[in-house]
Amino acid sequence: NAGVTQTPKFQVLKTGQSMTLQCAQDMNHEYMSWYRQDPGMGLRLIHYSVGAGITDQGEVPNGYNVSRSTTEDFPLRLLSAAPSQTSVYFCASRTPGAGGPDTQYFGPGTRLTVL
Amino acid sequence: AQSVTQLGSHVSVSEGALVLLRCNYSSSVPPYLFWYVQYPNQGLQLLLKYTSAATLVKGINGFEAEFKKSETSFHLTKPSAHMSDAAEYFCAVSHTGRRALTFGSGTRLQVQP
Numbered sequence: 390n391a392g393v394t395q396t397p398k399f400q401v402l403k404t405g406q407s408m409t410l411q412c413a414q415d416m417n418h419e420y421m422s423w424y425r426q427d428p429g430m431g432l433r434l435i436h437y438s439v440g441a442g443i444t445d446q447g448e449v450p451n452g453y454n455v456s457r458s459t460t461e462d463f464p465l466r467l468l469s470a471a472p473s474q475t476s477v478y479f480c481a482s483r484t485p486g487a488g489g490p491d492t493q494y495f496g497p498g499t500r501l502t503v504l
Numbered sequence: 505a506q507s508v509t510q511l512g513s514h515v516s517v518s519e520g521a522l523v524l525l526r527c528n529y530s531s532s533v534p535p536y537l538f539w540y541v542q543y544p545n546q547g548l549q550l551l552l553k554y555t556s557a558a559t560l561v562k563g564i565n566g567f568e569a570e571f572k573k574s575e576t577s578f579h580l581t582k583p584s585a586h587m588s589d590a591a592e593y594f595c596a597v598s599h600t601g602r603r604a605l606t607f608g609s610g611t612r613l614q615v616q617p
Contacts, residue, residue: 393547422604429513431594431607432548447604479547493605495540495547 390415393496395480401502402470410465410499412480420483421463422493425449425476432479438463470503477501506531506597510608518616523567523582525611527595530576537578538596538605539569548594554578565589590615 396411414421422437424447434447438457452474454466463482467474480496511526529535537554552563559571569580578595592612596605 424607429609431508431510431609432605433607434604437604481548492550492553495549497547 392416393480393482393494395478395496395499397499398497399500401504402467403504404471406470407466407468408470410467410478410480410501412463412465412496413461414463414480414482414494415461416482416484416494417460418482418484418494419460421457422447422481422483423453423455423463423465424479424481425474426479426498427476435465435478467501470501472503475501475503506535506606508595508597508606508608510593510595510611512611513609514612514614516614516616517585519587520584523580523585523589523613525580525593525595525613527569527578527580527608528576529578529595529597531597535597537569537571538598539563539567539578539580540594540596541565542592542594542610544591551580551593585613585615587615587617589613 393414419440423435424432426432433449435453436455438444441457441460444455478499481493483493507530509528539551540548541551542548551567552561554561554571562568567582571578592610594610595608598605
């Protein structure tokens with residue numbers, strides 16, 4: 390299994406540009422999520438999905454869109470990039486745990502800079 | 505609402521010394537607790553998780569954490585630090601039925617030779 394994969398690894402955008410961060414998992418996990426990581430703030434949840442066709446907002450959803458057309462893929466779209474969206478973005482997927490808390494698996498991250 | 509506080513954004517220890525990284529949580533219901541490690545330019549890797557089966561949880565790489573309900577704490581320890589332990593460590597909390605993790609702000613561990 391490749392686990393959780395993210396592309397691209399690095400991206401530089403100009404203010405106002407749009408782009409899509411790709412995330413895919415091959416573990417047949419129902420639950421997928423996007424986090425952003427900023428210095429001194431840990432990871433904050435942007436959007437999540439509990440299955441194909443179902444998405445919901447997390448803690449910091451503004452400026453981001455998601456969709457989930459397949460179990461495997463969960464892309465994150467920036468419609469009009471802003472410097473405040475400069476961050477490292479992590480995708481994660483979750484497996485149901487038997488009798489205990491679920492374990493989330495994280496991708497390697499995408500480092501985004503918005504100029 | 506749930507939250508996580510990690511005391512100390514930077515911790516420096518000597519190689520061979522005890523590692524203690526602090527995590528306190530606030531939660532109105534019994535939590536699930538996690539420690540993740542992030543090596544430079546990499547994603548997050550699960551170190552250990554509290555499942556309510558035992559208050560002392562052993563994880564990978566010699567780390568362990570103890571759940572103390574009376575202190576609302578879940579501190580991470582390792583008896584003897586190695587240079588390879590240098591990384592950023594995140595404490596996180598979730599609850600039954602919630603699908604997302606709430607993370608602390610992280611503690612960067614430096615190990616001095």
